[in-house]
Amino acid sequence: MAEIDKLFYKLIEEGGSDLHLHETEPPKIRAHGTVMPISETAMDHDSLEAMLKEIADPDMWENYLKTGDLDFAYEMDADSRFRCNYFKQRNGFAAVFRIIPTKIAAVMPCFVVPRQNSNITSAGKFAEAATLNAQPTRKPTFSF
Secondary structure, eight states: OOTTHHHHHHHHHTTOSEEEEEBTSOOEEEETTEEEESOSSOBOHHHHHHHHHHHSOHHHHHHHHHHSEEEEEEEEETTEEEEEEEEEETTEEEEEEEEEOSSOOOSGGGTOOOOTTOTTTTGGGSSSOOEEEOOTTSOOEEEO
């Protein structure tokens, strides 16, 4: 198990959507719209570098060191995937991780009251129709 997985498990346990890691600051999570620390201990350069390097392949890590930016997906287990964004700030390495939902929600459980010939329930019949924009910590919104 990667060292960072411990922080991912804490993120999931707290019902959060994002994990924020920055040198000289404690790890933080976004849960229910609020960013809060999950530790009192600030991350140092060496421990943050080890965590970030452990889940990136060597070529990606070298690219990050050169460009200061890296985006990829990380699968912790069959039920937990994360979008990873590494970047550099004035005080050093930083990264933000967002949970990627592994199950796609159906239209009906989204608290939509279907009507006869409703655009929502018949959207699948058309090549271009409605899209569902949902994030783990927000209510689903529809756009047409």
